[in-house]
Each structure stands twice: as C-alpha cells, then as structure tokens.
Amino acid sequence: MHGLRQTFDVTGTYRTRSGAHPVPDGILLDLAAPEDIEAALAGRVYDVIVHAAAMAHPDQCEKAPEHATRVNVDGTDALARWATSQDSFFIYISTDLVFDGRRGNYAEDDPVSPVSHYGKTKVLAEEVVQRHCARWVVLRPSLLYAQGTGRSHSFVDWLHGNLGTGKSVGLFRDQFRTFLYAPDTAMAIVRILRRGVVNEVLHLAGPERLSRYTFGERFAEVFRYPRRLLRAISLSDLNDYAPRGNDCSLRAERLADLGFVPTPVAQGLAAMKAAGEGTV
Numbered sequence: 285m286h287g288l289r290q291t292f293d294v295t296g297t298y299r300t301r302s303g304a305h306p307v308p309d310g311i312l313l314d315l316a317a318p319e320d321i322e323a324a325l326a327g328r329v330y331d332v333i334v335h336a337a338a339m340a341h342p343d344q345c346e347k348a349p350e351h352a353t354r355v356n357v358d359g360t361d362a363l364a365r366w367a368t369s370q371d372s373f374f375i376y377i378s379t380d381l382v383f384d385g386r387r388g389n390y391a392e393d394d395p396v397s398p399v400s401h402y403g404k405t406k407v408l409a410e411e412v413v414q415r416h417c418a419r420w421v422v423l424r425p426s427l428l429y430a431q432g433t434g435r436s437h438s439f440v441d442w443l444h445g446n447l448g449t450g451k452s453v454g455l456f457r458d459q460f461r462t463f464l465y466a467p468d469t470a471m472a473i474v475r476i477l478r479r480g481v482v483n484e485v486l487h488l489a490g491p492e493r494l495s496r497y498t499f500g501e502r503f504a505e506v507f508r509y510p511r512r513l514l515r516a517i518s519l520s521d522l523n524d525y526a527p528r529g530n531d532c533s534l535r536a537e538r539l540a541d542l543g544f545v546p547t548p549v550a551q552g553l554a555a556m557k558a559a560g561e562g563t564v
C-alpha cells in the first residue's frame with residue numbers, strides 16, 4: 285500500500301488492526317458479513333478497488349472451510365457487486381495456489397486446479413469477479429516476502445521469530461515457488477493502471493524458482509542466522525496441514541510484456557535488511 289500511496293490517493297480497509305493500520309482513515313469492513321459491506325462503504329466513490337483482504341492462511345481455511353468460503357468468496361462477491369454499482373475498476377489479488385503444483389511454471393492461461401480449500405476459494409472468487417465486474421483484473425502473486433509489520437504471521441516473520449531465538453525450522457526442500465518481493469505488487473498494480481490493462485488474468489512472480497529450503501538458506505545468509513538451524517523436510521512429512529502442491533512456480537509473461545521487471549531475491553532480501561528487518 286505504501287508503494288501505491290506514492291502515486292495515488294489511497295485509502296484502505298481493516299478488520300482487526302485498526303490501531304496500527306497504515307492508512308489513517310481506514311474503513312472497518314468485515315468480509316464475513318457480506319450483507320453489511322454496502323452500508324460500510326455507503327457514500328464513498330473509488331476509481332479503483334484493489335481487493336487483497338482474505339482469509340489467507342491455507343491451514344486456517346482447511347480447518348474452518350465454511351468461514352473461509354464466506355470471507356473469500358461471499359465477501360468478494362459482495363464487494364465486486366458494490367464496485368460494479370460504482371463503476372469502479374476492480375483488481376482482485378488471487379494466488380499461485382490456484383494450481384495443483386504437479387507441473388510448475390504455470391502460465392496465465394493454464395487451467396486452474398486447486399488442491400486446498402484456500403485455493404478453491406480463490407478460484408471461486410476469481411470467477412465471481414469476472415462474472416460481476418465490467419472492468420477487472422485478476423492478479424496472481426507468488427509467495428510473498430518483505431519486511432514484516434510485526435503483526436502478521438508471514439513466512440519471513442515466522443523465519444525471524446524462530447531463527448532469531450535460536451530455534452530450528454523445517455523447510456520444504458520439495459516445494460517450489462517463484463518468491464516475490466511484496467513491494468513489487470504495488471509496482472505491478474501501478475503498471476497495470478498506467479498501461480490501461482483490463483479484463484485479464486495476470487501472473488506476478490519473482491524471477492527465480494526456489495524451494496522453501498533454498499530461500500531459507502539465502503535468508504539465513506543475509507540475516508546471519510546459523511545455517512545449522514535449517515532442516516530440509518518434505519511435504520510428505522506433514523499430514524496435518526492443508527494439501528500443498530510441489531511446484532506452484534509461475535510464469536509472468538504478460539507483466540513482462542508490459543515492461544515489469546521483478547526484484548531478484550538477493551536484492552529483495554538486501555532491501556529488507558537495509559530496512560532494519562531482523563534487528564527486532
């Protein structure tokens with residue numbers, strides 16, 4: 285959002301983090317109550333709505349599937365309808381986990397094949413957006429990393445939390461993603477808006493396909509955590525978690541055609557380090 289605020293007049297929504305929300309006039313909006321969305325947004329007009337809010341943790345979605353459907357699908361449905369009634373351009377933030385991960389290197393026109401409930405809700409939400417919105421973009425980012433807010437349970441927050449207190453972490457050696465430096469998302473959205481892209485599905489991927497373990501090695505090196513704390517594990521070692529594909533790496537050709545160049549992982553990690561991440 286910070287990246288977008290440099291270029292546009294931006295406001296945001298929150299559900300629980302009102303105190304620490306980076307947008308002063310953020311709007312309280314609960315997607316689990318889709319019937320209240322219209323009232324929450326009454327009187328407001330937006331040229332563009334970027335819908336990134338979601339129940340975004342696959343394991344939580346697997347444990348509470350009805351709630352996940354309500355938030356991710358019904359909530360998106362209500363928001364997309366409202367956006368259309370306002371003639372807003374709707375950008376929906378989906379995920380690489382719409383694919384089953386059997387093959388990897390997925391292009392925008394490859395058929396979706398989600399294996400987790402989370403992935404299924406994101407596919408249904410993509411469909412809802414395309415059905416209701418006159419002007420839309422579905423943007424599918426890969427696994428994101430960035431300097432954390434200290435309020436999230438992102439992958440890198442989890443790495444810092446464990447490695448910073450001397451705890452070892454198990455990282456999949458057989459799960460591959462095209463790790464994306466999160467601020468690139470804002471840059472890609474700016475590019476989409478400036479180039480007038482509408483009614484398309486776009487992939488947003490980092491430039492390298494890495495296993496979680498290899499990413500962890502690079503992360504540990506940059507932040508000077510002992511490498512012995514990293515344990516290589518396999519997806520097949522875990523049974524209690526949402527199903528995950530082995531290789532959900534994305535090919536982001538459309539954005540490349542638009543001249544978008546994603547940040548290399550070494551550069552993204554260096555930027556995190558320069559921002560003071562890992563020193564808390």
Ligand SMILES: NC(=O)c1ccc[n+]([C@@H]2O[C@H](COP(=O)([O-])OP(=O)(O)OC[C@H]3O[C@@H](n4cnc5c(N)ncnc54)[C@H](OP(=O)(O)O)[C@@H]3O)[C@@H](O)[C@H]2O)c1
Binds near residue numbers: 302315339378380
């Ligand atoms: N993280 C990744 O690697 C990744 C990769 C691909 C795609 N994505 C997508 O990117 C988006 C953001 O993911 P994230 O990892 O940043 O997730 P996150 O840290 O869990 O944040 C989720 C956001 O959604 C909001 N939210 C959750 N439940 C809500 C509800 N019932 N009503 C309204 N807002 C609600 C939260 O608001 P509060 O904090 O105020 O509760 C929070 O701002 C999601 O759409 C996700 O599917 C993420």
